[in-house]
Amino acid sequence: MTNPTGITADFRSTAEVCRGLASSRLIALFACEHGIHGQYQAGVKFEDERDAVLGLPVYSLYGRHKKPTPDMLVGLDTLVFDVQDLGMRFYTYVSTMLYIMEACAENGKSLLILDRPNPLGGIVCEGGLLQEGYESMVGAWSMPIRTGRTLGELARMVNDLKGLGCDLDVIPLEGWSRSMQYTDTGLPWMLPSPNMPTLETVRAYGGTCFFEGTNLSEGRGTTRPFEWIGAPWLDGARLSESMNKHRLPGVHVHPVYATPAFSKYQGELCGGVRLFITDPQRYESVNTGLLLLHEVNALYPQAFRWLAPPQEGSRYFIDLLTGGEEVRRSIASAAGLRDIQVSWGQDSAAWKELARPYLLYT
Template identity: 60%
Template sequence: MERSNRQPVFSGADRLARSAAQYLDGKRFGLLTNHTGITRDFRSTIDVCASQSAGKLTAMFACEHGIRGERQAGVLFEDEVDPELGITVYSLYGKHRAPTPDMLEPLDAIVFDFQDLGVRFFTYLTTLIYTMQACAKAGKELIVLDRPNPLGGLQVEGGLLREGFQSMVGGWKIPFRTGLTIGEFARLVNDQSGMNCNLQVVPLEGWTRDMEFPQTGLPWTMLSPNMPTMDTARVYAGTCLFEGTNLSEGRGTTRPFEQIGAPWLNGKRVAEAMNKRGLPGVVFHPVYFTPMFSKHQGAICSGIQVYVTDPKTYQPVRTGLYLVEQVQKMHPDHFAWLPPFKEGSKSFIQLLTGSDVVPQTLHEPGAGEKIADEWDKEAAEWAKTREPYLLYE
């Protein structure tokens, strides 16, 4: 783990562990978290909340991947009893996507602690929105323990979500890459929505917007089963677009989202074409891989691996869009957008991109650059919109 010479960074969970009474005194509270809720000294936020004496932890809530990160992407589950603490864990990734009034009735507050990625597709953000709405309606306090944006807080990239395209992978009108911490995001949504949630953000200490996660000195945990490393995090905002296609996005391999491929793809030709574009901060290299699950399970895939050579200049969204465009151009008879999950609903690429522009126009000459330029304009305007909600320099 890279260590910084700057002052140490402490998360909201670290501050809660240090002075729980300041936030929880006399409160019966629930905890919405998962395996990413961890302190600087490797204590689970679950353990922190269960062991403090200021308030009483009476319930827990789990969203995608489960309370301790035990479930794969998209796996639904029901309520359960935590075997260690013997208290109910309410599922927010099954029959319910938000706490119900019955779940909230015995509580004074909910503590929310997740390491977000700073990318719109991550479902933790949408779970936060739904939880804020539920707490506002029930008159309950929501305490968000802030954490760093792993990609830093300076750059924003990608188009805005359009009305009518909201889903679990896009819950608010924000760009692909937000440049916000999860606490800043909560402040923005609370104000823009007018929901008036009783929101308290426990801020970071020592974090500045130019810091990527390795510079914080905080322990990295797999943000999800398919987000194992910082290398994955850097490319995800762009290569996640392949989830909406018939290519493997590398799920079922040790390099998800860094490797893209299919049995019919000519990885060498795609890598050569992409390298000729001279995109900043990135190199493409041909690879072969065999997914152990998900798309093309058990089949040998020809593909490319994305190597980020300069995180400061690398543009993941533009790069990912150009890569989809290149594959579509070179393999028009094989490439396809995945159909909607349900008849009459939006396709996944529409939900990911937040509009129907990409599937409808990307095949046209020069469309990739045109779309990316328009997205850049939207992101630049939105960067001004977010300014009142920023907590850090």
């Protein structure tokens, strides 16, 4: 289970390394969202295929199936998981990992996770816990939005607390500590998905991803995805002034125009704002995103709207992203914003204590 981020420090792919192991035989590849080569845009479903370089089947876990079927696992002893995560609940790779754990447990296969750094460090957690009934591909288990944990630590925690019984082994990182940002590791940054090109994008993503559930562009189709949000009816100068009055730590909000080349408002000139993260250690991505939602609601009550559920009876996408209905129902008012901030702060503090026994790094 890998993608372009599954590389060594000297740029060799995990799949190539596994194929060269004398004591093992590589028999299949598994692909999460965006594909085995990172070739698909967000949300694009794809089918099984064959890898032209390795000549192996590539099983899609972002199409008809979200977890491996028994047929996919025939002849397999151990599934190796190696992708770079972002440390955010709604980035789908963590959900795919949990579904793989379930499949391995159900089919008597072992799972080997090659751990990778949380690019935002391992100390800060933000956001409320996912509520029961809001599980989806953008949130498969009750964790905060910004987890503050590596995938290996999350896997150990879920395996125990959910009682999955997965035969799990985690190969831990060497030399990584919780206070390290990705830039401190000296490792190459390979974009884990088409709209996650830089670490600046990753830092902003934890809050601006909320706008995927709204009628604002979250920056897809611009050169600054997730660092910029906007819409044709939005006055960036007005929004930036309202945001900067909050004196949020580690960020400056600045008016910027953009014309998305694809996705929302393709080819339309949009007013908007760009987030300049001035201090990554102090920056609170989730809280910044909440305040952005609140200010846009307050400034543009007639123009702003949540994207409607795709079909009758299904969830609003913003509810799946935020883990419940509170944001959609309450964010417009100052009192509602404060209630969410208090509740989410309590959830994050409780999560840190719950996760403590499963930490692999200090």
